Amino acid sequence: MPEGLNPTISVSRSMLAMTARWIDALRGQRGCFFTFHRAAPSMLWPDIPNRDFYIDLGFLDSLLTYLASSGRRVVTIEEGLRLASDPNGRDTFVNFSIDDCYRDTYEEVVPLFRRHGVPLTLFVTTGIPDGTIPLWWIGLEDTIRSRPFILASGERLATDTRERKIATYLMLQTRWDGPQAPQEYADFCRENDLDPEAIHWRHAITWDMLRELAGDPLVEIGSHTVSHPRVSVLEPEDARFELARSRERLQEMLNIPVKHFAFPYGRTKDCGPRDFAIARDAGYESVATTVKGLLRQGPVPYAYPRITLNGGHRNLFIPELHIAGASAIAARMLGRV
Numbered sequence: 001m002p003e004g005l006n007p008t009i010s011v012s013r014s015m016l017a018m019t020a021r022w023i024d025a026l027r028g029q030r031g032c033f034f035t036f037h038r039a040a041p042s043m044l045w046p047d048i049p050n051r052d053f054y055i056d057l058g059f060l061d062s063l064l065t066y067l068a069s070s071g072r073r074v075v076t077i078e079e080g081l082r083l084a085s086d087p088n089g090r091d092t093f094v095n096f097s098i099d100d101c102y103r104d105t106y107e108e109v110v111p112l113f114r115r116h117g118v119p120l121t122l123f124v125t126t127g128i129p130d131g132t133i134p135l136w137w138i139g140l141e142d143t144i145r146s147r148p149f150i151l152a153s154g155e156r157l158a159t160d161t162r163e164r165k166i167a168t169y170l171m172l173q174t175r176w177d178g179p180q181a182p183q184e185y186a187d188f189c190r191e192n193d194l195d196p197e198a199i200h201w202r203h204a205i206t207w208d209m210l211r212e213l214a215g216d217p218l219v220e221i222g223s224h225t226v227s228h229p230r231v232s233v234l235e236p237e238d239a240r241f242e243l244a245r246s247r248e249r250l251q252e253m254l255n256i257p258v259k260h261f262a263f264p265y266g267r268t269k270d271c272g273p274r275d276f277a278i279a280r281d282a283g284y285e286s287v288a289t290t291v292k293g294l295l296r297q298g299p300v301p302y303a304y305p306r307i308t309l310n311g312g313h314r315n316l317f318i319p320e321l322h323i324a325g326a327s328a329i330a331a332r333m334l335g336r337v
Protein backbone atom coordinates (compact mmCIF):
# COMPACT_ATOMS: atom_id res chain seq x y z
CA MET A 1 0.00 0.00 0.00
CA PRO A 2 1.42 3.41 -0.89
CA GLU A 3 2.71 5.58 1.90
CA GLY A 4 0.23 8.05 3.34
CA LEU A 5 -2.89 5.96 2.89
CA ASN A 6 -4.96 4.81 5.83
CA PRO A 7 -3.54 1.40 6.98
CA THR A 8 -6.97 0.24 8.24
CA ILE A 9 -8.19 0.22 4.63
CA SER A 10 -6.29 -2.95 3.70
CA VAL A 11 -7.71 -4.85 6.72
CA SER A 12 -11.30 -4.02 5.89
CA ARG A 13 -11.06 -3.86 2.11
CA SER A 14 -12.74 -7.22 1.39
CA MET A 15 -15.57 -6.50 3.84
CA LEU A 16 -16.07 -3.06 2.26
CA ALA A 17 -16.16 -4.61 -1.22
CA MET A 18 -18.71 -7.26 -0.18
CA THR A 19 -20.96 -4.69 1.51
CA ALA A 20 -20.66 -2.43 -1.52
CA ARG A 21 -21.96 -5.14 -3.86
CA TRP A 22 -25.02 -5.61 -1.60
CA ILE A 23 -25.70 -1.88 -1.49
CA ASP A 24 -25.44 -1.61 -5.29
CA ALA A 25 -27.90 -4.46 -5.76
CA LEU A 26 -30.37 -3.08 -3.21
CA ARG A 27 -30.33 0.47 -4.55
CA GLY A 28 -30.59 -0.44 -8.25
CA GLN A 29 -27.84 1.92 -9.26
CA ARG A 30 -25.79 1.44 -12.33
CA GLY A 31 -22.98 3.90 -12.60
CA CYS A 32 -20.75 6.53 -11.12
CA PHE A 33 -18.74 9.04 -13.15
CA PHE A 34 -15.67 10.41 -11.40
CA THR A 35 -13.65 13.36 -12.66
CA PHE A 36 -10.32 14.89 -11.65
CA HIS A 37 -7.65 17.16 -13.14
CA ARG A 38 -4.08 16.27 -12.31
CA ALA A 39 -2.17 13.54 -10.49
CA ALA A 40 1.11 13.45 -8.59
CA PRO A 41 3.24 10.69 -7.04
CA SER A 42 2.49 10.14 -3.34
CA MET A 43 5.93 11.40 -2.25
CA LEU A 44 5.46 14.75 -4.08
CA TRP A 45 1.79 15.32 -3.31
CA PRO A 46 2.19 16.93 0.16
CA ASP A 47 4.46 19.67 -1.27
CA ILE A 48 2.08 20.85 -3.99
CA PRO A 49 0.63 24.31 -3.21
CA ASN A 50 -2.66 23.63 -5.07
CA ARG A 51 -2.86 20.04 -3.89
CA ASP A 52 -6.67 19.75 -4.08
CA PHE A 53 -6.22 19.96 -7.87
CA TYR A 54 -4.12 16.75 -7.83
CA ILE A 55 -4.97 13.16 -7.02
CA ASP A 56 -2.34 11.16 -5.18
CA LEU A 57 -1.29 8.51 -7.75
CA GLY A 58 -0.85 5.91 -4.99
CA PHE A 59 -4.44 6.45 -3.93
CA LEU A 60 -5.64 6.18 -7.52
CA ASP A 61 -3.70 2.93 -7.92
CA SER A 62 -5.37 1.54 -4.75
CA LEU A 63 -8.79 2.71 -5.92
CA LEU A 64 -8.47 0.91 -9.27
CA THR A 65 -7.39 -2.29 -7.48
CA TYR A 66 -10.29 -1.96 -5.06
CA LEU A 67 -12.86 -1.41 -7.82
CA ALA A 68 -11.74 -4.61 -9.55
CA SER A 69 -12.05 -6.53 -6.25
CA SER A 70 -15.52 -5.11 -5.58
CA GLY A 71 -16.85 -6.18 -8.99
CA ARG A 72 -17.31 -2.73 -10.48
CA ARG A 73 -16.39 -2.40 -14.15
CA VAL A 74 -14.36 0.63 -15.20
CA VAL A 75 -15.73 1.76 -18.56
CA THR A 76 -15.64 4.56 -21.12
CA ILE A 77 -18.43 7.12 -21.12
CA GLU A 78 -19.73 5.59 -24.34
CA GLU A 79 -20.01 2.19 -22.63
CA GLY A 80 -21.34 3.62 -19.36
CA LEU A 81 -24.20 5.42 -21.10
CA ARG A 82 -25.03 2.23 -23.00
CA LEU A 83 -24.96 0.07 -19.86
CA ALA A 84 -27.13 2.48 -17.87
CA SER A 85 -29.84 2.48 -20.53
CA ASP A 86 -29.87 -1.33 -20.91
CA PRO A 87 -33.02 -2.54 -19.08
CA ASN A 88 -31.55 -6.05 -18.72
CA GLY A 89 -28.09 -4.98 -17.55
CA ARG A 90 -26.87 -5.95 -14.07
CA ASP A 91 -23.34 -4.56 -13.95
CA THR A 92 -22.36 -1.63 -11.79
CA PHE A 93 -19.79 0.55 -13.53
CA VAL A 94 -17.46 3.43 -12.83
CA ASN A 95 -15.95 5.91 -15.29
CA PHE A 96 -12.97 8.19 -14.73
CA SER A 97 -12.56 11.36 -16.77
CA ILE A 98 -9.77 13.92 -16.65
CA ASP A 99 -10.77 17.48 -17.46
CA ASP A 100 -8.46 20.06 -19.14
CA CYS A 101 -5.52 17.64 -19.74
CA TYR A 102 -1.97 18.46 -18.76
CA ARG A 103 1.33 16.70 -19.33
CA ASP A 104 0.85 14.41 -16.31
CA THR A 105 -2.23 12.93 -18.04
CA TYR A 106 0.18 11.53 -20.63
CA GLU A 107 3.15 10.81 -18.37
CA GLU A 108 1.46 9.49 -15.21
CA VAL A 109 -2.26 8.83 -15.42
CA VAL A 110 -2.73 6.99 -18.73
CA PRO A 111 0.21 4.64 -17.92
CA LEU A 112 -1.45 3.78 -14.57
CA PHE A 113 -4.78 2.99 -16.25
CA ARG A 114 -2.93 0.90 -18.85
CA ARG A 115 -1.26 -1.12 -16.06
CA HIS A 116 -4.74 -1.89 -14.68
CA GLY A 117 -6.09 -2.58 -18.19
CA VAL A 118 -9.02 -0.19 -17.76
CA PRO A 119 -10.16 2.80 -19.84
CA LEU A 120 -9.96 6.50 -19.14
CA THR A 121 -11.74 9.48 -20.71
CA LEU A 122 -9.93 12.73 -21.52
CA PHE A 123 -11.93 15.95 -21.89
CA VAL A 124 -9.46 18.24 -23.65
CA THR A 125 -9.45 22.04 -23.54
CA THR A 126 -8.01 22.60 -27.01
CA GLY A 127 -6.37 25.93 -26.12
CA ILE A 128 -3.92 23.93 -23.95
CA PRO A 129 -2.26 21.89 -26.75
CA ASP A 130 -2.73 24.87 -29.10
CA GLY A 131 -0.90 27.12 -26.61
CA THR A 132 -3.54 29.83 -26.98
CA ILE A 133 -4.74 30.20 -23.39
CA PRO A 134 -2.68 31.44 -20.42
CA LEU A 135 -2.38 28.69 -17.81
CA TRP A 136 -2.24 31.27 -15.03
CA TRP A 137 -3.17 28.86 -12.20
CA ILE A 138 -0.40 26.52 -13.32
CA GLY A 139 2.21 29.28 -13.69
CA LEU A 140 1.37 30.72 -10.30
CA GLU A 141 1.74 27.34 -8.66
CA ASP A 142 4.91 26.43 -10.56
CA THR A 143 6.58 29.66 -9.41
CA ILE A 144 5.48 29.43 -5.79
CA ARG A 145 6.56 25.80 -5.64
CA SER A 146 10.07 26.47 -6.92
CA ARG A 147 10.97 29.78 -5.24
CA PRO A 148 11.56 30.87 -1.61
CA PHE A 149 9.81 34.20 -2.27
CA ILE A 150 7.80 35.85 -5.03
CA LEU A 151 6.81 39.38 -6.00
CA ALA A 152 3.12 40.26 -6.42
CA SER A 153 1.90 43.80 -7.12
CA GLY A 154 5.12 45.21 -5.66
CA GLU A 155 4.91 43.13 -2.53
CA ARG A 156 7.53 40.52 -1.55
CA LEU A 157 5.82 37.36 -0.27
CA ALA A 158 7.70 34.57 1.50
CA THR A 159 7.12 31.11 -0.02
CA ASP A 160 9.87 29.26 1.84
CA THR A 161 7.80 26.69 3.74
CA ARG A 162 5.05 24.25 2.74
CA GLU A 163 2.49 26.22 4.75
CA ARG A 164 3.50 29.59 3.25
CA LYS A 165 3.42 28.16 -0.27
CA ILE A 166 -0.14 26.88 0.23
CA ALA A 167 -1.38 30.08 1.88
CA THR A 168 0.21 32.35 -0.76
CA TYR A 169 -1.16 30.26 -3.62
CA LEU A 170 -4.69 30.34 -2.22
CA MET A 171 -4.53 34.08 -1.54
CA LEU A 172 -3.36 34.99 -5.07
CA GLN A 173 -5.60 32.46 -6.81
CA THR A 174 -8.61 34.00 -5.07
CA ARG A 175 -7.44 37.53 -5.88
CA TRP A 176 -6.86 36.78 -9.59
CA ASP A 177 -9.81 34.48 -10.32
CA GLY A 178 -12.07 36.14 -12.90
CA PRO A 179 -11.70 37.97 -16.22
CA GLN A 180 -8.68 39.88 -14.90
CA ALA A 181 -6.63 36.68 -14.38
CA PRO A 182 -4.70 36.75 -17.72
CA GLN A 183 -3.57 40.36 -17.13
CA GLU A 184 -2.67 39.63 -13.49
CA TYR A 185 -0.59 36.68 -14.67
CA ALA A 186 1.14 38.70 -17.40
CA ASP A 187 2.09 41.34 -14.79
CA PHE A 188 3.25 38.61 -12.38
CA CYS A 189 5.46 37.07 -15.09
CA ARG A 190 7.12 40.44 -15.80
CA GLU A 191 7.61 41.19 -12.10
CA ASN A 192 9.19 37.79 -11.41
CA ASP A 193 11.12 37.56 -14.69
CA LEU A 194 9.24 34.44 -15.81
CA ASP A 195 8.86 32.96 -19.28
CA PRO A 196 5.15 32.05 -19.55
CA GLU A 197 5.74 30.19 -22.80
CA ALA A 198 8.30 27.89 -21.17
CA ILE A 199 6.02 27.35 -18.16
CA HIS A 200 3.10 26.51 -20.47
CA TRP A 201 4.99 23.77 -22.31
CA ARG A 202 6.39 22.32 -19.08
CA HIS A 203 2.80 21.50 -18.07
CA ALA A 204 0.64 21.36 -21.22
CA ILE A 205 -0.32 18.20 -23.04
CA THR A 206 0.74 18.44 -26.70
CA TRP A 207 -0.96 17.37 -29.93
CA ASP A 208 1.78 14.74 -30.44
CA MET A 209 0.94 13.22 -27.04
CA LEU A 210 -2.77 13.35 -27.80
CA ARG A 211 -2.26 11.71 -31.21
CA GLU A 212 -0.48 8.82 -29.50
CA LEU A 213 -3.25 8.53 -26.87
CA ALA A 214 -6.00 8.73 -29.50
CA GLY A 215 -4.66 5.49 -30.98
CA ASP A 216 -5.00 3.64 -27.66
CA PRO A 217 -8.26 1.67 -27.33
CA LEU A 218 -8.24 2.39 -23.57
CA VAL A 219 -8.36 6.16 -24.14
CA GLU A 220 -11.60 7.94 -25.03
CA ILE A 221 -11.35 11.61 -26.01
CA GLY A 222 -14.02 14.29 -25.66
CA SER A 223 -14.11 18.07 -25.66
CA HIS A 224 -13.91 20.63 -22.85
CA THR A 225 -14.15 23.91 -24.89
CA VAL A 226 -11.41 25.99 -26.51
CA SER A 227 -10.57 28.38 -23.67
CA HIS A 228 -12.23 26.93 -20.55
CA PRO A 229 -14.86 29.65 -19.97
CA ARG A 230 -17.89 29.50 -17.69
CA VAL A 231 -20.27 28.78 -20.60
CA SER A 232 -23.47 30.03 -18.91
CA VAL A 233 -22.18 33.64 -18.85
CA LEU A 234 -21.19 33.75 -22.54
CA GLU A 235 -23.20 35.36 -25.30
CA PRO A 236 -24.91 32.63 -27.38
CA GLU A 237 -22.53 33.00 -30.34
CA ASP A 238 -19.49 32.77 -28.07
CA ALA A 239 -20.89 29.67 -26.37
CA ARG A 240 -21.56 28.10 -29.78
CA PHE A 241 -17.99 28.84 -30.86
CA GLU A 242 -16.46 27.29 -27.72
CA LEU A 243 -18.43 24.06 -28.10
CA ALA A 244 -18.33 23.68 -31.88
CA ARG A 245 -14.75 24.83 -32.51
CA SER A 246 -13.22 22.59 -29.84
CA ARG A 247 -14.99 19.58 -31.36
CA GLU A 248 -13.82 20.48 -34.88
CA ARG A 249 -10.27 21.08 -33.68
CA LEU A 250 -10.03 17.69 -31.94
CA GLN A 251 -11.45 15.96 -35.00
CA GLU A 252 -9.08 17.68 -37.42
CA MET A 253 -5.98 17.19 -35.25
CA LEU A 254 -6.69 13.62 -34.07
CA ASN A 255 -8.85 12.27 -36.87
CA ILE A 256 -11.36 10.72 -34.45
CA PRO A 257 -15.09 11.21 -33.86
CA VAL A 258 -15.74 13.49 -30.85
CA LYS A 259 -19.12 12.64 -29.37
CA HIS A 260 -18.93 13.73 -25.75
CA PHE A 261 -18.44 17.07 -24.01
CA ALA A 262 -17.81 18.19 -20.43
CA PHE A 263 -18.73 21.68 -19.23
CA PRO A 264 -15.94 23.65 -17.51
CA TYR A 265 -16.74 24.07 -13.78
CA GLY A 266 -19.92 22.09 -14.50
CA ARG A 267 -22.18 23.11 -11.63
CA THR A 268 -25.80 24.20 -12.05
CA LYS A 269 -24.84 27.89 -12.25
CA ASP A 270 -22.10 27.18 -14.84
CA CYS A 271 -24.26 25.45 -17.48
CA GLY A 272 -27.99 25.12 -18.06
CA PRO A 273 -30.72 24.27 -20.59
CA ARG A 274 -29.59 26.92 -23.12
CA ASP A 275 -26.07 25.48 -23.07
CA PHE A 276 -27.31 21.88 -23.34
CA ALA A 277 -29.27 22.89 -26.47
CA ILE A 278 -26.13 24.49 -27.93
CA ALA A 279 -24.24 21.25 -27.23
CA ARG A 280 -26.87 19.20 -29.10
CA ASP A 281 -26.65 21.60 -32.06
CA ALA A 282 -22.86 21.26 -32.04
CA GLY A 283 -23.26 17.50 -32.50
CA TYR A 284 -22.52 16.12 -29.02
CA GLU A 285 -24.31 12.95 -27.93
CA SER A 286 -23.89 13.65 -24.21
CA VAL A 287 -22.68 16.36 -21.86
CA ALA A 288 -21.07 15.92 -18.46
CA THR A 289 -21.63 18.26 -15.53
CA THR A 290 -20.15 18.20 -12.03
CA VAL A 291 -23.55 18.13 -10.34
CA LYS A 292 -23.20 15.37 -7.76
CA GLY A 293 -25.17 12.20 -8.48
CA LEU A 294 -25.23 8.70 -9.93
CA LEU A 295 -26.70 7.10 -13.02
CA ARG A 296 -29.54 4.72 -12.28
CA GLN A 297 -31.07 2.16 -14.57
CA GLY A 298 -33.34 3.72 -17.18
CA PRO A 299 -33.26 6.61 -19.62
CA VAL A 300 -29.95 8.44 -19.44
CA PRO A 301 -30.20 12.23 -19.09
CA TYR A 302 -28.44 14.23 -21.82
CA ALA A 303 -26.60 16.22 -19.13
CA TYR A 304 -25.43 13.61 -16.63
CA PRO A 305 -23.83 14.03 -13.17
CA ARG A 306 -20.20 13.48 -12.24
CA ILE A 307 -18.42 13.46 -8.91
CA THR A 308 -15.18 15.39 -8.55
CA LEU A 309 -12.35 13.55 -6.81
CA ASN A 310 -10.08 16.14 -5.27
CA GLY A 311 -6.72 15.84 -3.59
CA GLY A 312 -8.28 15.49 -0.16
CA HIS A 313 -9.62 12.08 -1.16
CA ARG A 314 -6.92 9.74 0.03
CA ASN A 315 -8.73 6.72 1.43
CA LEU A 316 -11.10 4.30 -0.24
CA PHE A 317 -14.11 4.93 1.98
CA ILE A 318 -14.73 8.33 0.36
CA PRO A 319 -15.14 7.14 -3.26
CA GLU A 320 -17.09 4.15 -1.94
CA LEU A 321 -19.51 6.50 -0.23
CA HIS A 322 -19.92 8.31 -3.55
CA ILE A 323 -20.43 5.11 -5.55
CA ALA A 324 -22.95 3.82 -3.01
CA GLY A 325 -24.84 7.10 -3.17
CA ALA A 326 -24.38 7.80 0.53
CA SER A 327 -22.87 11.24 -0.07
CA ALA A 328 -25.90 12.27 -2.16
CA ILE A 329 -28.26 11.00 0.55
CA ALA A 330 -26.32 12.90 3.22
CA ALA A 331 -26.43 16.07 1.11
CA ARG A 332 -30.21 15.72 0.74
CA MET A 333 -30.65 15.15 4.49
CA LEU A 334 -28.62 18.27 5.20
CA GLY A 335 -30.65 20.26 2.68
CA ARG A 336 -27.61 20.91 0.47
CA VAL A 337 -29.15 19.87 -2.87
Ligand SMILES: [Zn+2]
Pocket (backbone or CB within 6 Å): 099, 100, 224, 228, 263, 264, 265
Ligand atom coordinates in the same frame (compact mmCIF):
# COMPACT_ATOMS: atom_id res chain seq x y z
ZN1 LIG B 1 -11.90 22.03 -16.56
